[in-house]
Amino acid sequence: MEQFFRFLQDYEIWLYLLLGAVAILYFQRLIRSWQEWRSAIFGLERENAQRKLSASLSILGLLVFLAVAEFVLVTFIIPVYPKTTALLTPTLDILATPTITLPPDLVQGEFPLQAGTPQPSLAEGCVAGEIEWNAPSPGEEISGAVELYATINIADLGYYKYEYKQSGSENWVTLTGGNTPKNNELIGTWNTEQLFPGDYQLRLVVYNTQNEQLPPCELPVQVTPP
Template identity: 50%
Template sequence: MEVRSLDELLSFLQRYEGWIYLLVGTGVLVYIRRSLQAWNEWRNALFGLEREQAQRKLSTSLTMLALLGFLILGEFLMVSFVAPAIPQLPALATPTLDLLATATATLPPVVAFTPTASSIQATLAPQTEGCTPGVIEWNSPRPGETVSATIELKATINVPNLGFYKYEFAPLGSDEWTTIAADNQPKINAMIGAWNTSALVPGDYQLRLVVADNQNNPFPACVVQVRVVSP
């Protein structure tokens, strides 16, 4: 239960990362303004009581700024370092998978038009996005490739001042990415890890490489589309 709760927390922090930074950043701006106002009041106060009130306001504002700073730092650490280090979890809950397995077992044998791997691949239009050959690209699987079971992932991550990279997957058309793993070593057409697709529902998926330099400036994400089929 604890692992599942942590996974749900990390998923929430990743999904709403932009909104969290926006809200906390707005709070930071508000309390910076209040701190400056309290500082001016404290500097211009003529009486001891006025100075005490201004000092209390200043202390409260600085405390809130520190708290908001810790929130921003915590969000950054959880999304950039903790989430990539968590082992891959199944994309769907077990009951859903059991239901699909049962439905497959009871299908009548009349279905004779099940597409072959070659016909499936022919209908999947190869797609890539944001990839730069020799710099940031997927070498395996290739765009439009059909995969099953556990496959080796090969990629090129050859950027100046590399900070770290992570690789993720999501169903086609979804923004809910699941991190597979992460690293901080350059790669040139080399294996970066493995992807176990056995627990996934067959269909179209996206693989994404997210790369950042040592100043945490992101490069364009490299995305390829593949199709997962039953082993």
């Protein structure tokens, strides 16, 4: 199911374009069938035109349903769909040298504990004044509805989109996008109320007028309970 959802996200624009192209084709057929039905004189001719008209309407209705289903899934269902996390099973190493566990008081007294590796607290792939996140800040704790501020200011801007994912996952969820330059301006609001608390990544993906993707600007944040 996750692979299917990822396919719908990755090819969202192309699916809309495909459905739109097919809809235009069948809309033209609908117009021709309507004209044939109105100009038909004989009963059999009128019946054939009526059959074509009904078929075109059915296909158009199906295309509209598919487009609405794609929009609902990508916008509302997939963002709150729980991600499955693989459980790591420890492997027994017969040849490994056994270790001795020291008492907690001895460990704390003699050997200072090292903290785990923290999540990177800097934005990656961003260019100051051209493609960068202005708010929230790298590593900031956020909750609820979060206003997103960014700068998208390149000479040949085509369009941009911004996405998010949970740390450790490879599935980016597209929020929305635009095609007008921004200079430390509000580009949208991210509702985190339905997300599990934890570390997340925000990504700003910019394309030029040649539809070439520039290096994405990624920002680590931490979602906390509302």
